[in-house]
Amino acid sequence: MEDNLIIKTEKLTKRFPMGKSEFTALKGIDLSLGTGEFAGLIGPSGSGKTTLLNIVGSLDTPSEGKVIVLDRSIGNLTAKEAARLRKEKLGFIFQNYNLLAVHTVYENVEFPLLLLHIAGTERKRMVLDALEWVGLTDKIKQKPPQLSGGECQRVAIARAMVKKPSIVLADEPTANLDAANSHNILQTMVKLNKELKTTFLFATHDEKVISYLKRKIYLLDGKLDKDETVSN
Amino acid sequence: MKLALKLAYKNLIGAGLRTWLNVIVLSFSFVLIIAAKGILVGWDRQAKLDMTNWEIGGGQYWNINYDPYDAFTLEDAHAPVPSQLGADIEAGDMIPVLIAQGTIYPEGRMQSILLKGIDPDQTILELPTRKLDTLVGATPVIIGSNMARANKLEVGDYVTIRWRDANGTFDATDICITEIFSTNVPTVDLAQVWLPMDSLQSMLLLSGEATLLTFRDREKPRDEIANWKLMSYKALVQDIEEMIKTKSVGQSIFYTILLLLALLAIFDTQVLSIFRRQKEIGTYVALGYTRREVVGLFTIEGGMHAVLAAVVGALYGIPLLIWFARTGITLGVTSADYGFAIADTMYPVYSGTLVIGTTLVVLLTTTIVSYWPSRKIARMNPTEALRGRLQ
Numbered sequence A: 001m002e003d004n005l006i007i008k009t010e011k012l013t014k015r016f017p018m019g020k021s022e023f024t025a026l027k028g029i030d031l032s033l034g035t036g037e038f039a040g041l042i043g044p045s046g047s048g049k050t051t052l053l054n055i056v057g058s059l060d061t062p063s064e065g066k067v068i069v070l071d072r073s074i075g076n077l078t079a080k081e082a083a084r085l086r087k088e089k090l091g092f093i094f095q096n097y098n099l100l101a102v103h104t105v106y107e108n109v110e111f112p113l114l115l116l117h118i119a120g121t122e123r124k125r126m127v128l129d130a131l132e133w134v135g136l137t138d139k140i141k142q143k144p145p146q147l148s149g150g151e152c153q154r155v156a157i158a159r160a161m162v163k164k165p166s167i168v169l170a171d172e173p174t175a176n177l178d179a180a181n182s183h184n185i186l187q188t189m190v191k192l193n194k195e196l197k198t199t200f201l202f203a204t205h206d207e208k209v210i211s212y213l214k215r216k217i218y219l220l221d222g223k224l225d226k227d228e229t230v231s232n
Numbered sequence B: 001m002k003l004a005l006k007l008a009y010k011n012l013i014g015a016g017l018r019t020w021l022n023v024i025v026l027s028f029s030f031v032l033i034i035a036a037k038g039i040l041v042g043w044d045r046q047a048k049l050d051m052t053n054w055e056i057g058g059g060q061y062w063n064i065n066y067d068p069y070d071a072f073t074l075e076d077a078h079a080p081v082p083s084q085l086g087a088d089i090e091a092g093d094m095i096p097v098l099i100a101q102g103t104i105y106p107e108g109r110m111q112s113i114l115l116k117g118i119d120p121d122q123t124i125l126e127l128p129t130r131k132l133d134t135l136v137g138a139t140p141v142i143i144g145s146n147m148a149r150a151n152k153l154e155v156g157d158y159v160t161i162r163w164r165d166a167n168g169t170f171d172a173t174d175i176c177i178t179e180i181f182s183t184n185v186p187t188v189d190l191a192q193v194w195l196p197m198d199s200l201q202s203m204l205l206l207s208g209e210a211t212l213l214t215f216r217d218r219e220k221p222r223d224e225i226a227n228w229k230l231m232s233y234k235a236l237v238q239d240i241e242e243m244i245k246t247k248s249v250g251q252s253i254f255y256t257i258l259l260l261l262a263l264l265a266i267f268d269t270q271v272l273s274i275f276r277r278q279k280e281i282g283t284y285v286a287l288g289y290t291r292r293e294v295v296g297l298f299t300i301e302g303g304m305h306a307v308l309a310a311v312v313g314a315l316y317g318i319p320l321l322i323w324f325a326r327t328g329i330t331l332g333v334t335s336a337d338y339g340f341a342i343a344d345t346m347y348p349v350y351s352g353t354l355v356i357g358t359t360l361v362v363l364l365t366t367t368i369v370s371y372w373p374s375r376k377i378a379r380m381n382p383t384e385a386l387r388g389r390l391q
């Protein structure tokens, strides 16, 4: 386990300024994730799930403690280094999809590859592969406003997965989807986790998501509450 | 950079109507600046050309006492033509002009005029001096159309003039108008009568003398001559240049305001866009942009308004400007209002420098007003932006 460690936090504390005082959203989190895990942060609203996910995703920094992601210390990265980490190694999936509305499905998925300067034919093949994974090859010319919520989230998954990142961070990916779409998407992600060995870390309080997780990390009030690994 | 350009273009086009409104307003300033400047350049050129052809040639020597703004200097402003200029005059590359004050009596009224003597055979100026060679029952003279209109004179009319000769003695004679010419240069037209040089010299008892000498060649180096002032072409057209400069300032106030309005609209769009597109900004960061790079992206996007405006402006501006240049623009002012050469119809001239310069200025200012609000992105918290929670 130790040698394939991909995410590790030690005494991670995050404080936000709140007027004149401070609000502590994470209170000394110790957490380790190995490569290829399919794990989720579970907890009620305000428990700190998103905050933790954002720090792991180098979009935010810890106030105290250590966060190591892919052998990099998140607290010590420069803006450029953090951007590079996200660009090369991390995929994000958001509750509200965050697709680029003026771009087609194809272009949305292509975008991360353009940032990585991947050449034409190779790029095209990767985009089409990713769209195949999520079953959207027939919608490549459409734009996000013309798609259903489920389709949008599948585009978002394709965009997160197209560069085969080491880690995918998914914050409430099913919150805006109905049951059928939620299951469809989760099955897609389980499949990708198996085939590509991508590490998944969710933040959720959706029972449907929780039922798919291999590891359930419960947060309560900014602290680690329970950490269950599903045996099968 | 290529990706940023592509992205910026997509975003701009994607924004639809708002973009096109900004672009069209900006393109107005574009076309207007080029049109307005083109008119001034055309004016400047035409005025100088008219002056050259009708009055100053390639430059002049003035008698040391001569002051064109003070008619009373004329009494003393004459001297024998310097002998070293004889060859030039002989060759027809220089013409002496003698000027004196006089009075004309058309239909019993009287008006002060300038009597100007010039060689009928001269070829430097466009004045139809050949008509001074006409055989009539009095001294043949030519006058400009404004002078003719003001005094109700016509070709073939006989009229009396009066002057004082070199000894201060009054004398009078009849003249006959043999030609009326039309010119945009009021200083050879209004209150002036052109006579054959020989006639004027003998009327004034100033044989062989002149007030000024006009030469043909602008480039040829000229010697200083004692008691004569060398007036270069540049010095003689200085008044025009000054006037154009004044006009130019007035004009630029006008189109600067238009440009500012267009820039304000773009600034506004940028501010709004940064507020409305927080999630998009957050997404760029999540996908691996630094915030600085997003600032760059938004700046390019704003600056690209200018590129689109150049294209749109070209679509209607090029045909419009070409049409202007062909048909000219009638300004409804006359030379008399200004005291020097103005054609009734102005033909704008657009240079490459003008077009490229204007494009660069518009591009630069647009980019600056786009960058300004975009800097805010660099201070944005990406996690807050992703949630669209920034105020």
Ligand SMILES: Nc1ncnc2c1ncn2[C@@H]1O[C@H](COP(=O)(O)OP(=O)(O)OP(=O)(O)O)[C@@H](O)[C@H]1O
Pocket: A016, A017, A018, A023, A024, A025, A043, A044, A045, A046, A047, A048, A049, A050, A051, A052, A203, A205, B384
């Ligand atoms: N930028 C911030 N400034 C101040 N407080 C914040 C900030 N971000 C989060 N918080 C606070 O930290 C706590 C944890 O927030 P977080 O978003 O991580 O919760 P969450 O578990 O994701 O909740 P939800 O299920 O509602 O998404 C909340 O009380 C929230 O108000």
Ligand SMILES: [Mg+2]
Pocket: A049, A050, A051, A171, A203
């Ligand atoms: Mg959350």
